[in-house]
Each structure stands twice: as structure tokens, then as C-alpha cells.
Amino acid sequence: MERIVKNKLAVANVISALMKNPQLVLDDRYPLTPDDFPERFHKIIFAAIDHIAHSGAKVLDEIVVDDYLAQYPQQHKVFEDNSGMEYLQRAMEISESANYEYYHMALKKCSLLNQLAEQGYDIRKFYDPDAMTVEAVQSSQANLDQYSLSDIIDYYDMQISALKGKFCSDSDVVECHIS
DSSP, X not given: OXXXXXXXXXXXXXXXXXXXXXXXXXXXXXXOOGGGSSSHHHHHHHHHHHHHHHTTOSOOOHHHHHHHHTTSHHHHHHHHHTTXXXXXXXXXXXXXXXXXXXXXXHHHHHXXXXXXXHTTOOOTTTOOTTOOSHHHHHHHHHHHHTOOXXXXXXXXXXXXXXXXXXXXXXXXXXXXXXX
């Protein structure tokens, strides 16, 4: 399914920070999975970085990623078709590692909203997937920036709890006094 919430700047910054410090993928404070990335191209790059980092690499560049992906013809073709070497070079030029936490969180919010949307939840309270103009997209992004992952999850938890209260009977609970 096509991801409807994307933040390409967050993706580029996260990938770049991981290239500069691959050990970030091992840091439990910043969990990531391939599903957090919106496009197959990004998933492939992340998977390569993840594998190389788990092998002990401390610093990467586009040549190391290209060399690793060359072992996997289908993934390497996607990497080449999307000008992967140039993409990684540009990403590393524009990113600032000090902003990793911010961009990681932005990426995780997009991932969460996409998974909620895939499950049929209306995500427009947090992000308008139908925004068409630059101003509308910026407004939608500014709105999303106001919320934490916990805020978003709590919102849907409260909706489910309200439905439970409305439709689930408490008659299954048996109360008694022991005297």
C-alpha cells in the first residue's frame, strides 16, 4: 500500500545520520524497522545500513552501501535505478547529525500515521493526507509537529475506550462482599 504520510527530509536526515554513525541502529532509544521508511528504495538502504552496523561498522559511505548491495542483484538494481550513490552523497551533505533525534521522531510519527491509516483509522486530526498546496502541506506538518507519539496513540486509545464503554457490558463483572 502506498504510504500517504511522507517526510522526505526526515528520511534523508535519518539515513544520513545512520551513515555517519551506523551504531545508532543498535541504540534502543531510536528503534527503526524497514517499515518506518516510505519507499522500497529507502527500505533497502536502511536494511543495508542495519546489516553493516550489526557487523560492527562505525562509519559508512555510499561506496560501502553500494558494495554491500551488489551481493543482492534485485536490491542493487533498485538502488541503482534511484541513483542511490548520488542520493546518499546529497543526503550526507545536507544533514546535520545533531538533528537526528528530531528527524527520527518525525519519521516515526509518519510511520505510525501510515500504519493507522492502513488499519482504517482516520488520521486527519494529526495530518491531512489530502493537502495539495505547499501551504496546506506545511500547515498539516506544523500540526503534526505539535504531537508526540504518545499523544497520537493516546488519542486512538481514548476512542477505543469510549467505544468499549458504549458497547461492552459490565454485566460480565461479578461483585460480591465477603463477610
